[in-house]
Amino acid sequence: METNIRLDYDKISKINDLGNIVNQYISGVIKERNISIEKNNSIDIITDDNKAEFDLTWLQKIDSKKDVYEYMSNIQSWTGYVSDIEEDNFTAKLIDKKDPTTYEIATFSKEDVSDGDLNLLKPGAVFYWSIGYATNKGQRIKQSLIRFRRSGNISVQVFDQAMDRAEELNQNLTWD
């Protein structure tokens, strides 16, 4: 008998989200711990035909026009999970990409969201928030960018469950 397996990628994406939250949190805890161990121990840091490699041409063009290309540097990035929406604002739980050990809560104005993403603003929606300095024609400007994810959103309850699970795993970690 032939069996057809159809994968629900939306579900997979949601499952991956949960895994990612837990993984981000736990890997952050482990990273912090390793840094602390490294500090204490003063550890020294130590062609295929069909290769899917990057063609540098486009990047070379940008590099040569870098003085006019708007490029962000010193970037801090968070993944946000929308928890509450009011008339002009929305509240979100934020996980720092570089330090995913805890989450913060922040309120944003809806005006910070581009018109093309406003229809995605719903409880459980996932977005990426970056702040950094943009250089354009020699001018250095502080920039903030919010971009909503277009698939795989999760509910606030599921987010909280994932964070609780991550915290539980953290409590159970034993360090030799």
Next chain:
Amino acid sequence: MMEKYLQIEARSVVLIGNFNPLIFQPAWFSQKELIQEEEARSAVIEIIHPEITKFNIGDWLNFEVTVNRCSFTTAKEPYFEPIKDLVFGIFSILRETPISALGINNTFNLLLHNYENNYKFGSTLTPLDIWDQKIKKPRLLRLEIIEEERIDNFRRSISITPSNQKMGISININNDYKIKKIESVLDILSSKWDEHSTEARNIVNDLLRKIFN
């Protein structure tokens, strides 16, 4: 360490397989809600042809597809996650696409600032004095290091080339997967994206630390 030298960080996803370039159009991306409508309207289209489609979305996405190669590139860090979501979204829809390889590429354009740093970088990676008698003032131009064996269909390679800036170099870290099923592409994008990003930064940081510390 890297921040002292970093000029541009880019991320690209390259797929090898069989593609129909006519499908890949900004309007189709928008219709499938993979990008914003306004982004599709303002896309800068270079060519749409049965053999090749090429366009830019805003100033963040450079897209190119031929009948056997499809690439998504961004040089803007805030769009590293959106580019992954875009590839994931497209190939969740085009699930019948035959794909044989996936490359996740992290590229760093560095400016070494002066001749001394530039020379030290090249001469540390390859001892230039062994060429002294055959070549006048030998210098390193390009270098590629590959893993000897492919393990679990995966192989990493690192190439170093000059960038377009004077005293500039480009370090490209290619994470190359042989693919049998399209589900593997989606799985790798979900599970390996952050890992490759962290590893790539560590590789460049370690390299710079070993050379300049």
